[in-house]
Amino acid sequence: MQLPRYHRLRRAYYRLEGSRCPACETSYFPPRGICPSCRAGGLQPRSFSGRGTIYSFSRMHQPPRGFSEVGPYTVGMVRLEEGPLVVAQLTDVDGVEVSIGMPVEMVTRKIRENADNGYIVYGYKFRPRMPLPMALAASPEPEEVVL
Amino acid sequence: MGEHWDRSLRDLAGEAVLETLRDAGTGDVQALYVGNMLAGQLTGQENVATAVADAAGLLPIEAVKIEAACAAGGAAVRAAWLAVASGAHDRVLAVGVEKMTDHFNDSVSAALATAADADYEAAHGISFVALNALLMRRYMHDHGVERRDFAPFSINSHHNAAGNPRAMFRSPIDVDDYMSSPVVADPISILDSAAICDGAAAVMLCPLSEARSYCEDPIRIVASSCATDTVGLAERRDPLVWGAIADSAAAAYAQASVGPDDIDLFELHDAFTIVSALTLEACGFAAPGAGVRLASDGSIGRDGRLPISTLGGLKGRGHPIGASGVYQVVEAFLQLRGAAGAAQIPDVHTAMAQSVGGSGSVAVTHILQN
Numbered sequence: 001m002q003l004p005r006y007h008r009l010r011r012a013y014y015r016l017e018g019s020r021c022p023a024c025e026t027s028y029f030p031p032r033g034i035c036p037s038c039r040a041g042g043l044q045p046r047s048f049s050g051r052g053t054i055y056s057f058s059r060m061h062q063p064p065r066g067f068s069e070v071g072p073y074t075v076g077m078v079r080l081e082e083g084p085l086v087v088a089q090l091t092d093v094d095g096v097e098v099s100i101g102m103p104v105e106m107v108t109r110k111i112r113e114n115a116d117n118g119y120i121v122y123g124y125k126f127r128p129r130m131p132l133p134m135a136l137a138a139s140p141e142p143e144e145v146v147l
Numbered sequence: 148m149g150e151h152w153d154r155s156l157r158d159l160a161g162e163a164v165l166e167t168l169r170d171a172g173t174g175d176v177q178a179l180y181v182g183n184m185l186a187g188q189l190t191g192q193e194n195v196a197t198a199v200a201d202a203a204g205l206l207p208i209e210a211v212k213i214e215a216a217c218a219a220g221g222a223a224v225r226a227a228w229l230a231v232a233s234g235a236h237d238r239v240l241a242v243g244v245e246k247m248t249d250h251f252n253d254s255v256s257a258a259l260a261t262a263a264d265a266d267y268e269a270a271h272g273i274s275f276v277a278l279n280a281l282l283m284r285r286y287m288h289d290h291g292v293e294r295r296d297f298a299p300f301s302i303n304s305h306h307n308a309a310g311n312p313r314a315m316f317r318s319p320i321d322v323d324d325y326m327s328s329p330v331v332a333d334p335i336s337i338l339d340s341a342a343i344c345d346g347a348a349a350v351m352l353c354p355l356s357e358a359r360s361y362c363e364d365p366i367r368i369v370a371s372s373c374a375t376d377t378v379g380l381a382e383r384r385d386p387l388v389w390g391a392i393a394d395s396a397a398a399a400y401a402q403a404s405v406g407p408d409d410i411d412l413f414e415l416h417d418a419f420t421i422v423s424a425l426t427l428e429a430c431g432f433a434a435p436g437a438g439v440r441l442a443s444d445g446s447i448g449r450d451g452r453l454p455i456s457t458l459g460g461l462k463g464r465g466h467p468i469g470a471s472g473v474y475q476v477v478e479a480f481l482q483l484r485g486a487a488g489a490a491q492i493p494d495v496h497t498a499m500a501q502s503v504g505g506s507g508s509v510a511v512t513h514i515l516q517n
Binding site: 001005009012028030055056057058059060061062063064065066067068073075076077084085086087088089100111112121123 | 252253254256257260264266267268269270271272273274276277278280281282284285288329330331332333334335379380381382383386
């Protein structure tokens with residue numbers, strides 16, 4: 001992925017930032033510039049919780065070029081709590097029987113290590129949601145980060 | 148159709164053009180629309196329509212490439228139809244061509260993934276097969292069907308391909324072959340998926356008033372339509388409802404003043420078995436969740452109510468991306484003319500061909516009559 005393109009995508013990739021239409025209040029992920037529901041412009045950023053459930057999943061045995069080095073991996077379509085669907089890789093699922101309806105949460109992971117020009121592309125993946133006490137211990141209140 | 152190690156993209160397209168001109172009985176062509184998706188990525192050749200016009204000896208006619216992902220072939224036929232219908236040209240060629248076998252699978256897989264959303268699907272390592280696998284698993288979950296229930300689509304395509312001398316796979320398969328075929332992205336296996344291959348097909352269009360000067364029984368295109376949906380599969384309200392396919396079919400039915408009951412055969416975009424099921428539902432042949440039943444109850448067979456993939460479809464004939472949509476129209480043409488040989492379906496009056504690009508994000512539908 002080219003560096004300027006990666007830079008444009010960083011908010012969506014790092015914190016699942018989509019957009020919201022100020023006119024009709026519809027929310028979107030991925031972010032859009034124009035609202036397809038009412039054709040208003042000037043959509044505002046809108047973050048999503050990253051929590052959701054598995055809508056569907058697949059174990060990919062023939063990854064495309066650029067991903068073939070990491071071998072078979074599992075991808076999923078996730079229904080976010082706020083409504084939108086997202087497709088992404090699933091992570092931390094070795095030994096886990098993935099199923100439709102399974103609760104998952106967004107984490108930031110390496111998407112592609114040997115990208116063009118040598119840098120690493122990071123972005124969202126989804127992992128099985130931890131039981132609540134563990135999740136609280138593992139995730140202190142995040143500090144505000146300006147991207 | 149197949150693996151043509153000794154033929155280039157230009158050779159394949161040139162051959163299809165020459166054969167079509169010979170069949171049409173005229174070399175007087177005014178424009179050429181080339182359906183192609185991957186020449187830039189796989190052959191390193193853009194400006195491909197000029198290259199094909201040159202290779203076929205057609206210079207200096209108008210020549211433009213039409214790209215609509217896997218629907219490029221259907222879109223090229225539609226471009227030719229628009230040119231004739233508008234009165235801009237009177238004899239127009241649409242040729243679909245794809246050259247895929249010079250590359251290893253992972254390169255072709257990455258190239259095909261450009262039909263999906265570049266930033267939110269392909270860049271995350273989600274292959275085109277995987278997107279269809281997500282659909283298939285959810286379909287099985289929602290409608291309580293099993294992987295085995297999709298087998299009749301693949302079996303039908305291979306069975307029909309046996310009667311097509313140009314098809315890539317001419318040996319029949321059975322349920323055991325289907326169930327034991329290697330997994331690509333579960334639940335999709337090799338025998339759910341149309342094959343990577345090389346191929347080219349061409350059709351010549353002219354106004355009906357002129358057609359009878361070339362042949363006694365011209366075949367009419369009575370409807371041509373194109374519709375779109377989101378590129379990203381996840382951006383749809385319900386990913387199992389294929390809006391572009393439904394909209395394109397509805398527009399075609401209205402143009403031709405026909406309905407699903409009037410369609411005698413359907414060359415649909417069976418790139419994956421799940422696509423066949425969702426297409427039959429979106430086009431009004433089955434209720435949601437009932438698409439697979441048309442396969443298991445024999446409706447899609449040669450003697451059934453709605454024969455599909457009659458010369459093997461994408462699965463049995465092969466799926467050279469940009470060529471497939473043109474192949475479908477040629478195959479509908481052959482059936483309507485009674486020239487489909489061993490694959491001939493009796494009493495065909497109205498045939499539909501539908502070319503789909505992306506994960507149901509663009510659909511081009513044509514209805515033909517004799």
